[in-house]
Amino acid sequence: MFEAPYLLFLGDAPDGLAAKMAQGIYDWRPEAVAGQIRMEGCNADLGIKDLSIKEAAAAGVKTLVIGVVNRGGVIGENWKSILVEALESGMDIASGLHNLLRDEDDLVKAAQENGRTLHDVRIPSVQYPIASGKKRTGKRCLAVGTDCSVGKMYTTLAMDREMKKRGLKSTFRPTGQTGILIEGNGVPLDAVVADFMAGSVEWLTPDNDPDHWDFIEGQGSLFHASYSGVTMALIHGGQPDALILCHEPTREFMRGLPDYTLPSIEDLREIALKLAQIVNPECKAVAISINTQHMDEPAALKYLDEVEKKMGLPTVDPFRQGAARLVEALV
Amino acid sequence: MFEAPYLLFLGDAPDGLAAKMAQGIYDWRPEAVAGQIRMEGCNADLGIKDLSIKEAAAAGVKTLVIGVVNRGGVIGENWKSILVEALESGMDIASGLHNLLRDEDDLVKAAQENGRTLHDVRIPSVQYPIASGKKRTGKRCLAVGTDCSVGKMYTTLAMDREMKKRGLKSTFRPTGQTGILIEGNGVPLDAVVADFMAGSVEWLTPDNDPDHWDFIEGQGSLFHASYSGVTMALIHGGQPDALILCHEPTREFMRGLPDYTLPSIEDLREIALKLAQIVNPECKAVAISINTQHMDEPAALKYLDEVEKKMGLPTVDPFRQGAARLVEALV
Numbered sequence: 194m195f196e197a198p199y200l201l202f203l204g205d206a207p208d209g210l211a212a213k214m215a216q217g218i219y220d221w222r223p224e225a226v227a228g229q230i231r232m233e234g235c236n237a238d239l240g241i242k243d244l245s246i247k248e249a250a251a252a253g254v255k256t257l258v259i260g261v262v263n264r265g266g267v268i269g270e271n272w273k274s275i276l277v278e279a280l281e282s283g284m285d286i287a288s289g290l291h292n293l294l295r296d297e298d299d300l301v302k303a304a305q306e307n308g309r310t311l312h313d314v315r316i317p318s319v320q321y322p323i324a325s326g327k328k329r330t331g332k333r334c335l336a337v338g339t340d341c342s343v344g345k346m347y348t349t350l351a352m353d354r355e356m357k358k359r360g361l362k363s364t365f366r367p368t369g370q371t372g373i374l375i376e377g378n379g380v381p382l383d384a385v386v387a388d389f390m391a392g393s394v395e396w397l398t399p400d401n402d403p404d405h406w407d408f409i410e411g412q413g414s415l416f417h418a419s420y421s422g423v424t425m426a427l428i429h430g431g432q433p434d435a436l437i438l439c440h441e442p443t444r445e446f447m448r449g450l451p452d453y454t455l456p457s458i459e460d461l462r463e464i465a466l467k468l469a470q471i472v473n474p475e476c477k478a479v480a481i482s483i484n485t486q487h488m489d490e491p492a493a494l495k496y497l498d499e500v501e502k503k504m505g506l507p508t509v510d511p512f513r514q515g516a517a518r519l520v521e522a523l524v
Numbered sequence: 525m526f527e528a529p530y531l532l533f534l535g536d537a538p539d540g541l542a543a544k545m546a547q548g549i550y551d552w553r554p555e556a557v558a559g560q561i562r563m564e565g566c567n568a569d570l571g572i573k574d575l576s577i578k579e580a581a582a583a584g585v586k587t588l589v590i591g592v593v594n595r596g597g598v599i600g601e602n603w604k605s606i607l608v609e610a611l612e613s614g615m616d617i618a619s620g621l622h623n624l625l626r627d628e629d630d631l632v633k634a635a636q637e638n639g640r641t642l643h644d645v646r647i648p649s650v651q652y653p654i655a656s657g658k659k660r661t662g663k664r665c666l667a668v669g670t671d672c673s674v675g676k677m678y679t680t681l682a683m684d685r686e687m688k689k690r691g692l693k694s695t696f697r698p699t700g701q702t703g704i705l706i707e708g709n710g711v712p713l714d715a716v717v718a719d720f721m722a723g724s725v726e727w728l729t730p731d732n733d734p735d736h737w738d739f740i741e742g743q744g745s746l747f748h749a750s751y752s753g754v755t756m757a758l759i760h761g762g763q764p765d766a767l768i769l770c771h772e773p774t775r776e777f778m779r780g781l782p783d784y785t786l787p788s789i790e791d792l793r794e795i796a797l798k799l800a801q802i803v804n805p806e807c808k809a810v811a812i813s814i815n816t817q818h819m820d821e822p823a824a825l826k827y828l829d830e831v832e833k834k835m836g837l838p839t840v841d842p843f844r845q846g847a848a849r850l851v852e853a854l855v
């Protein structure tokens with residue numbers, strides 16, 4: 194969709210949190226990042242080279258990526274002169290903000306005049322097909338969760354990186370804007386029209402080598418009343434061979450739904466597997482990924498051990514322990 | 525969304541099949557239909573009053589409904605003079621065709637000049653909310669199927685009409701274009717953006733009297749790889765109290781998916797109920813609706829009897845037998 198190397202735009206971020214998109218891109222794909230560009234008053238710093246637009250252009254930067262969110266997710270008027278200069282210097286711009294680059298007349302004009310492209314990654318840029326349900330070659334692994342935001346993206350990214358470290362064939366397949374900004378491509382699944390959801394996931398994970406694994410970023414949860422349809426489309430479009438069950442043990446209720454408590458990991462395994470086996474009878478739940486960020490180390494390790502014994506599956510927090518055991522569970 | 529009485533536009537339909545949308549509207553809602561309008565060469569006939577635009581306007585028609593499909597689902601150029609005359613005579617126009625009224629410049633112009641509205645029912649006209657998952661008052665019944673196109677719309681329409689015949693409180697809630705054209709409102713669910721699917725179903729089935737039933741038109745199937753996400757959103761957005769299980773027993777494979785055979789009605793009951801109980805623990809599968817159109821009467825009755833015994837639920841073909849026993853299963 195868009196090309197590295199990236200220049201990460203931190204704008205006038207009031208603090209590091211406002212630039213967490215840039216941080217995520219740099220953490221997961223440092224080799225794609227040529228440097229950062231910051232405006233006066235910016236309080237975020239990735240600890241990497243500061244480049245002017247001129248320097249970035251000279252360094253061969255292909256895309257300026259907006260890695261900052263200000264209040265309301267809008268495109269700052271005070272960013273414009275830098276963004277226009279980037280377009281004039283031969284860079285494309287990528288953004289995951291709610292407000293779209295394509296709705297800013299001055300950016301559209303500068304992009305047209307300079308033959309550049311504005312990538313709004315929240316908006317599908319492809320006319321996806323209706324899903325065919327046909328079996329594809331290659332292997333696929335999907336993260337499913339007891340809730341939204343329990344670490345599904347982190348888990349699949351970590352597994353993909355671990356595979357590559359081992360010299361194994363692997364691709365991370367993003368389905369949300371952060372993942373898309375990291376990888377430079379993907380499907381913004383929550384913005385796809387209902388009829389084409391599963392088809393967009395098929396499109397994202399096409400035929401591949403028999404020993405190649407796609408790591409598909411999960412979205413929502415089968416147990417989340419607002420987004421379960423999106424999760425369902427991932428399961429049926431992705432046709433996973435392997436499911437990773439993701440959970441956050443300290444959460445008291447479903448994200449954004451105070452009337453709902455979380456299901457058990459057993460419930461998730463049972464229902465996700467049953468639905469996945471409709472399209473791939475060989476699908477297995479192979480491992481469990483726990484987000485223990487709200488537990489101290491001894492409590493976390495004790496919990497992981499208990500879950501592993503109860504469920505009979507390798508159980509790790511990839512943030513604390515790395516993704517090695519998750520990847521080994523695939524093979 | 526749009527108002528009765530309707531004038532059903534049959535255009536230059538080459539045969540009755542091309543006008544089956546008009547036939548459906550008249551079959552299910554004859555009281556909303558003032559008459560039909562046919563062009564020269566039209567070979568379809570609903571057997572109701574032919575009205576000119578002038579006569580229809582004098583009879584108080586509020587909406588001309590395009591009830592004909594020509595090849596490609598486009599709006600015929602030769603229809604235009606009649607459609608413009610309708611707009612000039614104070615009628616709105618409603619269409620479920622793939623090609624949109626709003627993309628026809630001459631119709632848009634005539635609508636603007638006359639203060640009329642063009643209703644393209646395949647396209648959402650509302651900014652739906654994200655689903656909240658909150659419990660609503662009133663009762664809801666959802667048709668779920670082992671496959672697409674097994675009679676879910678027919679079943680819920682027939683149950684709604686039977687309820688009304690008995691003086692009970694009931695509303696049919698359409699989620700597809702045929703249902704929307706019949707009812708004059710609804711949600712074109714397959715065209716809703718992923719994040720808002722469940723929210724659109726909540727919006728469609730709001731709080732109501734404790735003894736009021738919504739009959740929600742089903743879409744797709746949990747077992748259909750292309751559309752299962754849409755079905756999931758209906759189950760979690762609809763929060764049904766009662767499920768009707770729909771099945772077509774002679775189908776050899778899933779509609780459009782030659783690699784997939786149909787699940788059993790038991791499989792459907794098990795998984796649909798488990799998913800529905802996430803949002804409504806009281807949900808029950810109350811009855812079975814079988815589409816026996818491809819069986820002769822003795823074979824159909826024998827099959828219905830067998831299923832009823834095996835599943836322990838009232839089992840009928842509402843087309844052959846009416847919806848009385850389905851409605852009784854609710855109470």
